[in-house]
Amino acid sequence: MEAFSSNPVTRRSALKTGLIFSSAFLTAGWQSRLHAAGPRTDFGKKGMHFLAVGDYGTGKGGQVKVAQRMNEFAGKLDAPLTAVLALGDNFYNMLEPARFDRHFERMYSKEHLDCPFYACLGNHDYGPDYDSKQGRVKADMQLDYARNNPTSRWKMPAKWYAVEFPSPAAPLVKIIYLDGNYALGALTPQERLDQNRWLKAEMKKPTRARWTWVISHFPLFTDDKKRKDNQGLIKDWGEHLKGNDVSLYLAGHDHNLQHLQIKDYKPCFLVSGGGGASTYETEKSERGFSKEVFGFNHIHVDDERITVQLLDMDGNCMHAFERSRAGRVKVRKA
Numbered sequence: 001m002e003a004f005s006s007n008p009v010t011r012r013s014a015l016k017t018g019l020i021f022s023s024a025f026l027t028a029g030w031q032s033r034l035h036a037a038g039p040r041t042d043f044g045k046k047g048m049h050f051l052a053v054g055d056y057g058t059g060k061g062g063q064v065k066v067a068q069r070m071n072e073f074a075g076k077l078d079a080p081l082t083a084v085l086a087l088g089d090n091f092y093n094m095l096e097p098a099r100f101d102r103h104f105e106r107m108y109s110k111e112h113l114d115c116p117f118y119a120c121l122g123n124h125d126y127g128p129d130y131d132s133k134q135g136r137v138k139a140d141m142q143l144d145y146a147r148n149n150p151t152s153r154w155k156m157p158a159k160w161y162a163v164e165f166p167s168p169a170a171p172l173v174k175i176i177y178l179d180g181n182y183a184l185g186a187l188t189p190q191e192r193l194d195q196n197r198w199l200k201a202e203m204k205k206p207t208r209a210r211w212t213w214v215i216s217h218f219p220l221f222t223d224d225k226k227r228k229d230n231q232g233l234i235k236d237w238g239e240h241l242k243g244n245d246v247s248l249y250l251a252g253h254d255h256n257l258q259h260l261q262i263k264d265y266k267p268c269f270l271v272s273g274g275g276g277a278s279t280y281e282t283e284k285s286e287r288g289f290s291k292e293v294f295g296f297n298h299i300h301v302d303d304e305r306i307t308v309q310l311l312d313m314d315g316n317c318m319h320a321f322e323r324s325r326a327g328r329v330k331v332r333k334a
Contacts, residue, residue: 035202037307037332039298041076043130047302048172049077051113054087054124054217054252056275059103061277061295066313067107070296073299073315074112081115082165084108085299087252087272088122088217090142094132100145104154118155118163119146120177122217122252126186135185159187160195161203164209171209176202179235180218194234203244210303213248214241214326219271222260224254224292225281230274241267247306247323250297255280257295257310259319260288261329270308270324272297289319 015263043049052068057061074081091099108117125142127134139159140194146156157163159179164171166253179195181187220238221229241249242265249267256279258271273280274295282290294313303325310319320332 010075020284023328027176037317037320039073039311039315040307040320041073041077043300043302043307045078047300048080048082049074050083050085050299050301051081052087052250052270052272052297052299053275055089055255055273055277056086057089057091057103057124057151058109059092060276061105062090062278062313063103066275066294066296067109069311069313069315071109071112073298073311074162081113083115084113084117084121085250086117087215087250087275087278088120089124089252090119090122092124092131092277095127095134095138097139097141097145098269100152100154101211105152108153112151113153116155118175118177120215120217121159121179121181121196123183123186125217126181126183126300128185129181132176139186159191160198164207170230171207172303173211173213174207174209175213176216178214178216178237179228180216182232192236192286199237199240203240211248211301211306212244212246213250213265214246215250217251218253218285219251219258219269220249221269221287222254222271223258223282223285223287224256225272225283227254227280238265241265248299248308254282256282256292257289257297257312257318258290259284259308259310260290262287266304266327268308268321268329270297272310274313291318293318 106111110259121139123140124131143156146154162176165173176294179187187333218230220233246267250270252273254271255273255277274293279292279294295311298309307322308321309317312318322330
C-alpha cells in the first residue's frame with residue numbers, strides 16, 4: 001500500500017490533497033444544500049457499483065421501504081451491483097432462524113439485488129440486555145447461517161475479515177471488515193487483542209487493489225446529536241487510518257446519513273445508518289454533511305475515482321461527492 005505520513009498536515013499540503021476544507025466551504029458548500037437532486041445512474045458501464053446500508057433489521061415499514069427503494073435504484077444503474085455492504089444491526093430483537101428468510105432473503109428482492117451482502121456485526125447483533133438478551137449466540141447464528149448456506153447472498157465469513165472485489169486475482173477494491181463491539185458480552189478482551197494484531201498485519205499485507213476501504217458498525221467520528229466520537233476506536237484504529245492508504249471508512253450505528261472529513265485523516269468518513277430503524281437527529285458542523293433521514297449509500301468506483309451518493313428512502317440524492325486517487329474530494333452541486 002502507498003504510505004501516508006501521519007505527521008501534522010500543513011494547510012498547503014491539505015489543500016493539495018483535499019484532506020481539509022475551509023469552514024466557509026463546508027458551511028456554504030455542504031450544509032446549505034437543502035434540496036434533493038436526482039441521483040446519477042449512468043457511469044459508462046465501467047468500474048463497479050456498491051450499495052451500503054446499516055441499522056436496517058427491524059422487519060418493519062422503514063426497512064421495507066428502504067429495501068424497495070434500493071432495489072428500484074439498482075435497477076436503474078447501467079451495470080449490475082457488485083455487492084451490498086451491510087453495516088450492522090442486521091437483526092433487532094429476538095433472532096430466530098425463520099427471520100433470515102423473512103427479513104433478509106425475501107426482504108431484499110433478487111430482481112436487482114441479486115448480489116452478495118457482505119455484513120459486519122452491530123451492537124444489536126449481539127443482543128445485549130436492551131435487545132433480546134441472546135448475547136453472543138445471536139452473533140454466532142449469523143456467522144453460522146453464512147457458513148451453512150453458501151449459496152445464500154448473506155456473507156459473513158468471520159467477525160473480522162478482508163474481501164477483494166471483483167476477485168482476489170484482479171482486485172480493484174480491498175475492503176477490511178472490523179468488529180467494534182467492545183461492550184460487555186460482545187468481543188472478549190482476547191478477541192479485541194487478536195483483531196488489532198490482525199488489522200496491523202492486514203494493513204501491511206501487499207495488495208494489487210487500487211483502493212482500500214474499512215468497514216465497521218461503529219463510526220469513529222459522528223455529528224449525531226446523541227452520540228460523540230468513539231475514543232476507544234480512535235485509539236485502536238486511528239493510526240491505521242492515518243498511516244495507510246485508506247480512502248473510505250463506512251459505518252452505521254447512528255441512524256442518519258453523514259459524510260465527514262476529519263483533519264489529519266485520509267479517509268472520507270461515511271455513516272449510513274438509515275436502513276429502517278428510527279432516525280437520529282444530527283447537528284451541523286464544519287466537518288461535513290449530515291441529515292436525519294432514512295436511506296442508503298451508492299458507491300461507484302473505477303481506476304481513477306470513487307463517486308458516493310447519499311440517497312433517502314424516496315430515492316432522492318441528498319449529497320454526493322467524488323474522491324480522486326490523489327485524495328481530492330469534490331462535492332457535487334445540486
